Amino acid sequence: MYNQIDSNKRKTWALIIIFISLISLLGYFVGYISEAGNSILIIAIIISIAMSLFGYFSGDKVALATSGAKEITENDNPYVYRMVENLCITAGMPVPKVHLINDEAINAFATGRDPKHASIAITTGAVAKLENEELEGVIAHELAHIKNYDIRLMTVVIILVGIIALLSDLFLRMTFFGGGKRDNDRGGNPVLLIIGLVLIILSPIIAQLIKFAVSRKREYLADASGSLLTRYPEGLAKALEKIENDHTILKRANNATAHLYISSPFRGTKKFLANAFSTHPPLQDRISKLRSMN
Numbered sequence: 001m002y003n004q005i006d007s008n009k010r011k012t013w014a015l016i017i018i019f020i021s022l023i024s025l026l027g028y029f030v031g032y033i034s035e036a037g038n039s040i041l042i043i044a045i046i047i048s049i050a051m052s053l054f055g056y057f058s059g060d061k062v063a064l065a066t067s068g069a070k071e072i073t074e075n076d077n078p079y080v081y082r083m084v085e086n087l088c089i090t091a092g093m094p095v096p097k098v099h100l101i102n103d104e105a106i107n108a109f110a111t112g113r114d115p116k117h118a119s120i121a122i123t124t125g126a127v128a129k130l131e132n133e134e135l136e137g138v139i140a141h142e143l144a145h146i147k148n149y150d151i152r153l154m155t156v157v158i159i160l161v162g163i164i165a166l167l168s169d170l171f172l173r174m175t176f177f178g179g180g181k182r183d184n185d186r187g188g189n190p191v192l193l194i195i196g197l198v199l200i201i202l203s204p205i206i207a208q209l210i211k212f213a214v215s216r217k218r219e220y221l222a223d224a225s226g227s228l229l230t231r232y233p234e235g236l237a238k239a240l241e242k243i244e245n246d247h248t249i250l251k252r253a254n255n256a257t258a259h260l261y262i263s264s265p266f267r268g269t270k271k272f273l274a275n276a277f278s279t280h281p282p283l284q285d286r287i288s289k290l291r292s293m294n
Helices: 004-035 037-067 078-091 126-128 132-147 150-176 190-230 233-245 273-278 283-293
Strands: 069-072 099-103 110-114 117-123
Touching: 004 037, 004 126, 004 150, 004 190, 037 069, 037 117, 037 150, 069 117, 078 099, 078 110, 078 132, 078 190, 099 126, 110 132, 117 126, 126 132, 132 150, 132 190, 150 190, 150 283, 190 233, 190 273, 190 283, 233 283
Parallel strands: 099 117
Antiparallel strands: 069 099, 110 117
16 A cells, blocks of 8 residues: 555656646747747746636635535534544544535545645435445545645646646747747747647647546545555445446536546546546556555
8 A cells, every 4th residue: 555655646746747847848939939038938827826726725615516515514414424533533634524415426525725624525325325334435535635635736737737728829829820929031940830839739638638647646546545544445445346336427527526526427428538538547447456455
């Protein structure tokens, strides 16, 4: 389990470094085309961060409202609340706000920028269909996302995606609408222009793929961390098997919040793009890794 955690941490930060390198290349080519140097890159970063601040501080409320989650107290559902509370005591972390989603699908997610400002949401289907150890494994997985600061990391990744989108848009406007100042008559290098154009056109797709890759690595990490918390990887493995075999579709599935759930809410649908660009690794891979931890 410790090896799995260390491996995924290294791979995640390697992807972040690739992300930053891509942004630097984009900034160079945009500056080259416009002769504006690094000023455009700085402006893009400022705008992207400003646009992301609302999501950072209020994104959890939006995610909970979008999913239809309702906060509960211990009196509302002692079984679920005490399970969350007991796992938090074991993990040495604050108890997050506990929510239930009235949906027959088996799923759950955690949100919040840090352990002190966190929430966990569980579907009523998960509570009804999972055995005690299985539900405990699912909750431990979501608590691991909170304790590992995965939500904060994904916020950083989303900011980077925003920067790349802004730079791509700037480059294309400069190239196709006369904003670029460099050309062959003024000493511009046509090879660099072509490389820059290809890079900017492909970069939004590359950025999204890196975002998905980071998200997948965090799922593996949360599986390992959650199993370390419960000391029973088989509980989560059995829960994931039930999720794989359950064909109930989450009613309020949303592309914006899909990466938060323990399993893709689009799993089993005919949404080709949603499945091709999934934020989650295959369930069978996760189950195999969990069972190798025993």
